[in-house]
Amino acid sequence: MSLYQVTDGVAVITLDRPPLNTLGLPLRRHLDNALFAAQSDSQVNAIVLKGAGRGFSAGGDITEFDQPDNDQEPSPRALHDHIEASHKPVVAALHGMALGGGLELALACHARVAHCATQVGLPEVHLGLVPGAGGTQRLPRLTGPEKALNMILSGRTFRADTLAGSGLFDAVTTDDVEAQAITLAATLATAGTISRTGKRPCNMDNAQAFFAYTRSTLRLQPGASTAPLDCVDCVEAATLKSFHRGQEQESNTFRNLRNSPQFEGLRHVFLAERKALTPPGKAQQVKPLPLNTTAVIGGGTMGTGIAMAMANAGIPVVLVERDDTALARALTTIRDHYEGSAKRGKLSAEKAAANTALISGATDYSAVSDCDLIIEAVFEDIAVKCQVFERLDAIAKPEAILATNTSMLDVNRIAQFTRRPQSVVGLHFFSPAHIMKLLEIVQGDLTSAKVMATVLTLGKKIGKTSVVSGVCEGFIGNRMLQPYLMQAGMLLDEGALPQQIDSAMEKWGMAMGPFRMCDMAGNDLGGKIREQHLSNHPQLVYSRCFIEVEAMGRFGQKVGRGWYDYIPGQRAPVPSEEVNSAVIAESARLGLQRRFISDEEIVGRLSLALVNEGARILEEGIAQRASDIDVVYTAGYGFPTWRGGPMFQAQQRGLVDVLTTMSRFANGPTYQKADDFWSPAPLLSRLAASGESLFNVQAPEAV
Numbered sequence: 152m153s154l155y156q157v158t159d160g161v162a163v164i165t166l167d168r169p170p171l172n173t174l175g176l177p178l179r180r181h182l183d184n185a186l187f188a189a190q191s192d193s194q195v196n197a198i199v200l201k202g203a204g205r206g207f208s209a210g211g212d213i214t215e216f217d218q219p220d221n222d223q224e225p226s227p228r229a230l231h232d233h234i235e236a237s238h239k240p241v242v243a244a245l246h247g248m249a250l251g252g253g254l255e256l257a258l259a260c261h262a263r264v265a266h267c268a269t270q271v272g273l274p275e276v277h278l279g280l281v282p283g284a285g286g287t288q289r290l291p292r293l294t295g296p297e298k299a300l301n302m303i304l305s306g307r308t309f310r311a312d313t314l315a316g317s318g319l320f321d322a323v324t325t326d327d328v329e330a331q332a333i334t335l336a337a338t339l340a341t342a343g344t345i346s347r348t349g350k351r352p353c354n355m356d357n358a359q360a361f362f363a364y365t366r367s368t369l370r371l372q373p374g375a376s377t378a379p380l381d382c383v384d385c386v387e388a389a390t391l392k393s394f395h396r397g398q399e400q401e402s403n404t405f406r407n408l409r410n411s412p413q414f415e416g417l418r419h420v421f422l423a424e425r426k427a428l429t430p431p432g433k434a435q436q437v438k439p440l441p442l443n444t445t446a447v448i449g450g451g452t453m454g455t456g457i458a459m460a461m462a463n464a465g466i467p468v469v470l471v472e473r474d475d476t477a478l479a480r481a482l483t484t485i486r487d488h489y490e491g492s493a494k495r496g497k498l499s500a501e502k503a504a505a506n507t508a509l510i511s512g513a514t515d516y517s518a519v520s521d522c523d524l525i526i527e528a529v530f531e532d533i534a535v536k537c538q539v540f541e542r543l544d545a546i547a548k549p550e551a552i553l554a555t556n557t558s559m560l561d562v563n564r565i566a567q568f569t570r571r572p573q574s575v576v577g578l579h580f581f582s583p584a585h586i587m588k589l590l591e592i593v594q595g596d597l598t599s600a601k602v603m604a605t606v607l608t609l610g611k612k613i614g615k616t617s618v619v620s621g622v623c624e625g626f627i628g629n630r631m632l633q634p635y636l637m638q639a640g641m642l643l644d645e646g647a648l649p650q651q652i653d654s655a656m657e658k659w660g661m662a663m664g665p666f667r668m669c670d671m672a673g674n675d676l677g678g679k680i681r682e683q684h685l686s687n688h689p690q691l692v693y694s695r696c697f698i699e700v701e702a703m704g705r706f707g708q709k710v711g712r713g714w715y716d717y718i719p720g721q722r723a724p725v726p727s728e729e730v731n732s733a734v735i736a737e738s739a740r741l742g743l744q745r746r747f748i749s750d751e752e753i754v755g756r757l758s759l760a761l762v763n764e765g766a767r768i769l770e771e772g773i774a775q776r777a778s779d780i781d782v783v784y785t786a787g788y789g790f791p792t793w794r795g796g797p798m799f800q801a802q803q804r805g806l807v808d809v810l811t812t813m814s815r816f817a818n819g820p821t822y823q824k825a826d827d828f829w830s831p832a833p834l835l836s837r838l839a840a841s842g843e844s845l846f847n848v849q850a851p852e853a854v
């Protein structure tokens with residue numbers, strides 16, 4: 152491949168490394184060589200950088216970060232300095248996306264032309280990093296420090312046209328970006344003017360107050376990555392130091408963060424989320440079906456949320472309810488939600504109205520006969536599901552996908568209510584469905600490859616983090632939650648109080664401890680799940696405290712009382728005397744001498760309860776990979792992303808240590824009935840003995 156093509160004295164250098172033009176070493180070398188060649192080519196007066204395929208560049212190659220720096224030449228920073236120092240003008244032509252290192256490359260050019268729909272952003276903070284190739288020094292010089300810092304701290308992507316007047320681009324166009332970039336490059340060459348970003352001043356009025364205020368707004372969890380604060384420091388350095396000194400600070404900060412355990416965890420989850428999108432088995436080879444029209448059956452808590460998740464992505468939905476009253480209630484919930492969002496400025500009034508209009512209502516199932524995808528979200532009752540799926544089977548077009556949002560019921564059994572079990576799949580959304588990121592895609596024994604490929608594509612389109620699960624009680628997430636809650640109950644019986652357990656877990660990084668989480672989900676709902684679980688596994692031990700809290704009518708936040716009391720208008724839970732007394736009384740009833748339990752023991756027992764069940768799930772092939780389990784817990788259950796997920800944690804500490812600790816718990820002062828709780832998953836014992844990693848376990852071929 153030639154290094155560049157010359158058009159009218161302009162060398163066009165193409166970033167061509169499918170699928171996303173990741174700026175790993177091979178592409179950086181190519182760019183560096185092409186730049187040298189173009190600079191010494193007498194036919195060339197100016198240079199344009201453009202991306203081949205879907206975009207300019209999605210950024211650096213984070214799998215490369217483990218290698219020693221001196222094997223990485225040219226480093227991104229050296230390449231960018233080379234571009235900026237060029238005596239021939241270099242213009243970036245941006246389309247598709249210019250993210251992270253891709254945007255930093257563009258910032259080093261002397262001018263930028265972007266197609267209006269280009270997605271741009273610096274997402275490094277989500278990985279526990281600062282932009283490390285000049286981003287914190289060049290962006291503030293182009294847009295001003297405030298705008299730059301907001302972009303960097305949010306880690307968000309922005310459409311180029313929303314940044315049109317920001318100073319980031321020299322032109323934003325709906326036309327041919329490459330042609331405009333060539334014209335601009337030629338004009339700059341003729342004028343003999345080159346604007347080097349690093350040479351621009353970076354001034355700001357009241358800079359000190361601005362940076363102090365921004366620091367005060369950052370809420371960093373103890374132990375979490377310090378990257379947001381480091382981003383502030385680096386952008387502040389752009390206003391205080393020379394470009395060169397600022398770059399030095401940025402590089403050192405980047406290197407320190409890159410070597411931190413927080414980055415390890417965040418990178419693991421970043422890569423795991425992408426891996427989870429790989430369709431299982433044959434689904435990799437098939438083309439997804441089109442999904443133009445969808446329907447949701449049942450307009451309760453979940454149905455309304457699912458309908459809004461679809462509408463938010465521009466997908467029309469028909470919402471079907473049992474009768475006019477239920478339908479009116481569901482549509483009012485939706486309208487109120489969008490109107491409220493518009494009032495709070497979260498959505499423009501036009502977008503709110505457009506989303507509302509995408510959701511129509513019906514009480515007659517014939518309204519869904521032509522839909523490509525129908526998602527059932529009716530009561531969690533197998534008889535009701537049976538009725539609904541028989542009706543859908545009779546009315547839906549042959550190629551329609553029939554999905555169930557069941558939390559705990561058997562998707563294979565639901566599929567058998569139809570004559571097309573190959574078209575039935577579980578789409579397990581989490582509440583509230585239009586907000587929560589996680590989507591468990593439950594693959595039945597007979598679900599076809601085409602259906603799997605299609606719903607994985609849908610997950611992406613509606614902005615969810617999707618993970619495929621096999622069929623089992625509670626799928627990946629809720630199944631692991633049961634031993635976690637059982638262990639939390641044992642801790643209560645042995646001597647801890649709910650607030651102590653929650654506080655230990657939250658200090659460790661969980662978004663919410665187990666009892667706050669139960670209060671949010673509803674203790675009546677939790678009770679139903681527990682009863683079902685116990686009916687299948689009568690040998691299991693749950694603390695009676697769960698039953699008592701439910702029997703007291705303490706159903707959780709929705710009634711203002713649960714494991715905690717909730718004062719109207721206040722979010723913070725208040726420890727309940729009534730609950731705490733009941734907990735202490737239960738220990739006495741069991742004849743247990745309550746003891747002091749350390750935070751370390753709480754965290755150890757709860758996190759290893761997750762790991763042991765996770766290993767069983769992996770061994771049974773319910774999860775395709777250990778990293779999928781980590782995605783479920785970080786995206787859906789508030790597990791701290793910077794810890795990488797329960798399985799990553801287990802592998803980091805070593806499986807031998809995991810087994811030793813579990814055996815210590817089994818032999819510790821826990822009560823007798825729970826002893827076999829800690830019998831290790833066979834997979835853990837096997838891997839600990841062989842020294843293999845959880846992350847090399849291959850699930851049996853599916854579909």
Ligand code: NAD
Nearest residue numbers: 449450451452453454472473528529530531556557558582
């Ligand atoms: P819900 O009680 O709030 O809503 C169910 C709705 O279905 C009601 O509005 C009801 O009128 C309607 N309905 C019942 N039978 C119907 C029929 N034959 N045709 C049309 N509509 C009918 O329940 P929910 O919390 O939204 O749960 C729905 C499903 O989602 C359940 O299977 C549940 O297990 C699952 N789920 C719930 C949660 C959660 O947190 N609530 C989370 C994930 C999954």
